[in-house]
Amino acid sequence: MEVKTSLLDNMIGVGDMVLLEPLNEDSFIENLRKRFDHNEIYTYIGSVVISMNPYRSLPIFTPEKVEEYRNRNFYELSPHIYALADEAYRSLRDQDKDQCILITGESGAGKTEASKLVMSYVAAVCGKGQEVNKVKEQLLQSNPVLEAFGNAKTVRNDNSSRFGKYMDIEFDFKGDPLGGVISNYLLEKSRVCKQPRGERNFHIFYQLLSGASGDTLTKLKLDRDFSKYNYLSLDSATVSGLDDAASFRTVRNAMQIVGFMEDEVQSVLELVAAVLKLGNIEFKPESRVNGFDESRVKDKNDLKEMCELLGIEQSVLERAFSYRTVEAKMEKVSTTLNVAQAYYARDALAKNLYSRLFSWLVTRINESIKAQAKTRHKVMGVLDIYGFEIFEDNSFEQFIINYCNEKLQQIFIELTLREEQEEYVREGIEWTNIEYFNNAVICDLIENNQNGILAMLDEECLRPGTVTDDTFLDKLNTICAEHQHFESRLSKNSKFLTDHSLPHSCFRIQHYAGKVLYRVEGFVDKNNDLLYRDLSQAMYKATHSLMRQLFPEGNPAKVNLKRPPTAGFQFKASVGGLMRNLQTKNPNYIRCIKPNDKKASHIFTDSLVCHQVRYLGLMENVRVRRAGYAFRQPYEPCLERYKMLCRQTWPHWRGPARDGVEVLLIDCSVPAEEFAYGRSKIFIRNPRTLFTLEERRRACLQDLATLIQKIYRGWKCRTHFILLKKSQVVVAAWYRRYAQQKKYEKIKRATLVMQSFTRGWKARKILRQLKYEKRCKEAVTTIAAYWHGTEVRREYRKFFRANAGKKIYCFIIQRIMQKYFLGLKTTMPSMSPIDNTWSAQPYSFLEGAHTELRRIFHFWRCKKHRGQFTEEKKAVYEEKLEASEIFKDKKALYPSSVSQPFKGDYLEIQKNPKYQKLNSAVEEKVLLADVVNKINRANGKGSPRLFLLTKSNFVLADQKTGQVKASVPLPDLTSVSVSTQSDGFFALKLKEGSASAAKGDFLLSSEHLIEIITKLHRTGTTAADKDQINIDISDEFLVQFKQDKVCVKFIQGGPKNGTSAACKRKNNRLLEVSVPSSP
């Protein structure tokens, strides 16, 4: 359910001054102070919002607050600027009424801040979407740009707006922002050249010098040091709480968002730099022959840099500071400028340049933010204009500013009264007139076309002859002397003749907001706002395109001899236009008040506030508002709020709200003259009546609260009791069940015990019986079995004995065999053919099988072993086998050769370079090469020879030279003779009659006898178509030496003969070889 709240809830003081009782200035100020002390900075006068400047940030501008005030009635929540913004926005959106928000107050009262709050609120509550958000962002970001160029620190405000701003925000029918238009009013351009004590030039100058990068400054030919520039006042160049460098970044960023191109930003900064440079140009007098002084630029450096920046020819500008051309009726006259005139010209140029740049910025922003769609727009205008100001020294600018504020006050009076009047008419209530101060008379003093101050100033400016500020003052003194708001020492009005607070060169105006003393000095010049044509033409000649745009009148093709309209005239016209514009819109007022002059929070200076309250006419405002009826409210919310005061309307009234309110007021005995029934609202004449109603409501709320409390407590106790009762029943039920359960379990246990005892007794009895019966049965069976057994044994004994032995034998033999074979499996020897192990024979009857198995196993593993042989190995074994067949058990040397491998080539004849010749002599592959001893037939001594065997012959060669001594083809070898003993002698017997046999047989000895003979036998067998070579093994054989046959005899020698066999010639027919006896 939505909670209905009201402005009247939790009020501090009164939220709406209309309800103030008693109403006088003291109570008014006291109410403001009380609210201000409680951080309530906003107070209403009906629909007007009074805003006190808190001079500190308060947590009341959060997004949550925006949500709180969104779509709520104006009086529903405590006073807030958001309520006004919401009201304006909703009536714009829902009722299609153009709105304007008029923010007034003196300088530093918070107008600019208020305008930003209104804009940000509207931005937050209006439609969303990419395009809409972009528009919003551009509208909001136009503020920092304009503030940088148009705001400055003054003694009253660190961020004082030095221009007037009116911004129209345009919305479509849904209430989405489409764009906006900004109008600016008269920038206080005199500030560019000179600033009062304690004040600064426009922010942008300081921001540029503090925040721009070194690079940018170099490009702009600037120095970061403020003191280098004549136009920058130094006494308050830095302001506490203002970070110029950070602001510069914000401004650049804002310019980018608004849509400034990079080169446009650069151009703008160049013009700002040019203004600073301009200020540094100084002049010196130069005497001329005609006796007059002519000005000359003192130090041309700044002039040169400025001309470079803007692309102006230096000589042109220099000349424009020394001469002035006056054109009249086709005639051109050139006059020289003295130093004072040159300074005037320089400052005029700087002021014009800056103010035109500012206007260009506004136009450029407008280009970016203007609404694209051509459909009809709804408009919300926000006016933030420079506030009413009184300085020590007030000049033309203050006069203009205060005139503008005067006009705003005028429109406020007009519109407030009109609005009030219209509401009474709308609601059909009689209107009674009210007295208030109307400042129309002051406006008339200033703007009257015949004898207004502005008109007279214009007249004076346009008058031929010598015109000075004093002649202007004289004129005022004569024409305005009688005016009750004009005061001057020299006026005809004698009462000021002795007023020493009024200097001779001044006049004073009693503004609605107080008396202001204006010094006339500069009025004429400022109104004329003259810029020598030579200067504007020099500017037009610049190559800087923005500069040319700013001085269109410098175009020689468009020379206009007509005087341009004066500043005062222009301002009056634009203010007039603004007022007409405002009158077409529904006004919403924010009246800003500053609580103290120290820019401090928490200080409330009564006199200052009182002064503002007076001149803002706030008391009159309240009085007008209360003239007829102090309070008004639509019937529905009124009935909703007070319905509890009457039995008929409480809790529900089922009829029209108006009737309900009528019943209610009659029931509350409110006197009839205290209220009036409008068409949609009830009007209450006296705040007291309202407060009485409020008081009764509060009391009633107390009673209602008590009633609610009572019913709630009763309900709570009853519910609690019912709960307790229910719980008690549940607990009792559970307990009873538990007790019964316990009792039952006990009985059950007892029963079970008894049952078990009885059953046990019975069972035991049966068991005994059964046991007895079983034993009887067993006895019978045993007896029967014995008897049967005896019978059967007697019957079968004879068959059993005949077969049992054989069966047992077979069985046992089977078992033994089984065990033997299984045992054999586990004790199997290794697969090596030379492994002789074999398990022991377990039973002698298995001997045959055991030996056979061993043999089979050996053959089998030999076969396996042979299967792994390579071809070479196989050949080696074949040779070994052949050797065995030849020598085994025939020659004693054989066993020792078994383990020696048959190497064949012991000389490595292929590799050894020593035998290269020999090798080449032997064409075939060498099967065997070794050193042998050739036995000398004469003395039986041996001499070493190389023995080579090839496939077809054997060769004997000299060991040292390698020269072939004999080469015998194998077919010529008939037999070989060896002894049975362990010596290495062998005789090679050749075929008788063959060519080789010419020298006789060979008797040789070798360590590798077995190998040589085997190889010879093998090669001889396979080679040629020859019979096998015979191998003679005997201890005596004949050897043919040439013609003689010699017998070689082998005898066993004793140990004396040494370890090797020795050969000795015994006689012509006998060679004796003694062989050491075998160990």
Ligand SMILES: Nc1ncnc2c1ncn2[C@@H]1O[C@H](COP(=O)(O)OP(=O)(O)OP(=O)(O)O)[C@@H](O)[C@H]1O
């Ligand atoms: N609602 C606010 N909350 C916090 N501070 C505020 C508020 N309103 C104003 N101020 C403070 O007061 C200062 C002056 O306010 P602002 O610039 O709005 O005055 P102004 O009425 O526009 O003055 P001027 O006529 O010189 O432009 C601000 O810089 C800010 O410090």
Ligand SMILES: [Mg+2]
């Ligand atoms: Mg301002």
